[in-house]
Amino acid sequence: MTDRIRVLHVDDDPTVVEAAETALERKHDGVTVETASSVTDGTKRLDGGAFDCVVSGYDLPERTGLGFLEAVGERYPDLPFVLFTSEGSEAVASKAVSAGVTEYVRADAGSDPYARLADSVVGAVERTRERDETARSGGDARDDTRRERAIEELHTTARAFMRATSEDAIAQIMVDAARTILNMPANAVHFADDNGLSPVTWTDQVEELIGVPPVFTPGDGLAWQAFETGETRIHDDISSNPNRYNPDTDIRSELLLPLGDHGVLLIGSCEVSAFDDTDVTLAQTLSVHAKAALDRLDRERQLREEREFIDQALDTLDDLFYVINADGSFRRWNKRLPEVTGYSDAEITELEVCEFFPADERETIHGAIDQALNQGRTTVEAEIRTADGELVPYEFTGTRLTDTDGEIAGAVGIGRDISQRKAYEQRLERQNERLDEFTSIVSHDLRNPLTVAEGNLELAKTECDSDALDKVSRAHERMRALIEDLLTFARAGETATDLESVALADIAEECWQTVEGDRGTLVVETDCQIQADTAKLRRLLSNLLRNSVEHGSTDAQVPSGRAAEHDGENITVQVGAVEDADRHGFYVADDGPGIPEDDREQVFEEGYSTGENGTGFGLKIVQRLAEVHGWTVTATESEAGGARFEVTGLEPA
Structure with a gap:
């Protein structure tokens, strides 16, 4: 073409406008691009x-690109209009083609x-000018009528x-519509x-012309060029095209x-x-719908x-998985629900959640x-009631579900069998x-006779x-100490x-005040x-x-289970993190004689004691009290060579 082309580009994104102008000028030396950032400004231009x-x-200020297309069509029905966007959809493309857009890119x-x-802009202008030239030479105006009738029929095809x-x-549907509506028998x-691209459906005329269509490999x-680029390709005469598949x-x-x-x-077509x-345009409409x-x-x-x-993942759960609607009916569940309850999927569909529970628990379920x-x-x-009437204890959790508008849609949850618990x-x-x-017997039935015996001993x-x-x-004192330790040991097992x-x-x-503090010194090194x-x-x-003071101070008798005698006046006991x-x-930890390595596990055994007056329950009680907290206690050696007891397993502060 030797004539100049004047293009109006309407878009509020300057990056898109600049890139498009560069591409158009590269494509055609005579292109002039003018820009507008809104529909109002574009209409004035x-x-x-x-x-x-x-x-x-497409997404323009004030109106969409389709609205702008409608306004342009009313004023300038023969002006080529190219919709260029990444914000549309196939539905937008279908509406655009139906509304008369020249090209949708x-x-x-x-x-x-x-x-x-x-390519689309220059091609659209060329075709428009050729059409105008044909019209001036006496061309037929029946195309518009044919196009309108075909578009109506294509809308029926779209529903199909x-x-x-x-x-x-x-x-x-594509092949039939191209043959009957578009009058394109060879498709x-x-x-x-x-x-690659394998033939699926073709018309009889295609088979008459070329036989069974070939598979196009990459x-x-x-x-393949059209498929790879995603562009509609129109070839007026492929006989001279070196890329044609079959030269003959x-x-x-x-x-x-x-x-x-x-x-x-x-x-x-066999025609040039x-x-x-x-x-x-009609073929593009068909392809967009397809x-x-x-x-x-x-x-x-x-x-x-x-x-x-x-579903497969949810069905692997041993727990019940369920989704319920806001009215309490089931919406979805995994296969464990029918397995546990004995109801079929069809029966579950007809049941509400509360119907799976005894009457005296339904109010609780409603509240949950x-x-x-x-x-x-x-x-x-709650106890779930099976189809056979069996009651199985379950723990149910539920979390609210909302729809896209934020409205309450129901709840999703898990039901866990707690029979073992x-x-x-x-x-x-x-x-x-x-x-x-047991503690009652120890507290009363043993203490009472012991009190009587102690009273009579004083009289004697x-x-x-x-x-x-x-x-x-001394025997009475040991019996009373044993009673106290037995009670403490028994109660230490409570959670x-x-x-x-x-x-x-x-x-x-506070605890140090209950120990004979004059026999040692306490140092606390943690807050x-x-x-x-x-x-x-x-x-x-x-x-x-008490264990450190009784077994570590210099005036305590050093038992065979402890190491050499502590060399000092008083024992120092440390508490730290x-x-x-x-x-x-x-x-x-202390700086006393310590515990031999071979005896460090044995000291926690019931009845183990190295002192003459020990009951053998002191450290066992420590171990039991640690266990009910979920902690672990171990015996080791302190930095001073004495005994060190570590209580670990606590949650970090």
């Missing part, structure tokens, strides 16, 4: 001067969208596309697969329409320049596969559902009952002075439930806070501190 083509974005498709835009349930059905659909022919074919004109990643629609602008239908099938397939994958829906989360224990709790309750009986001492009575007195944050230093100082049952922590520390990379806790 059109009214103020003659333009050969309009390029428009996706800015996010292909390797060089701006070069495709330049949306009802199609397979790619082959969509391909057949074929090729879908992309591992081999790089083969003009069909009788086909001269080809119209190649890509179907996105799905394949291509190929339309051929067989396809005019109306043919191209691509939208193929995309829909892809999305449905992906959703189906994702759901199957999720309301809490999940209104507060966001809930946890409740309930059985354990019952066993523990029975054990606690027996423990209470007033009447008789005998060393034998002193031995009886630590009254947890609170306490300062270790304060508890250590850490720990979560503990205060009463049990106090007993644990008291036993450890254990802060290793993988351990957190505290220690009680």
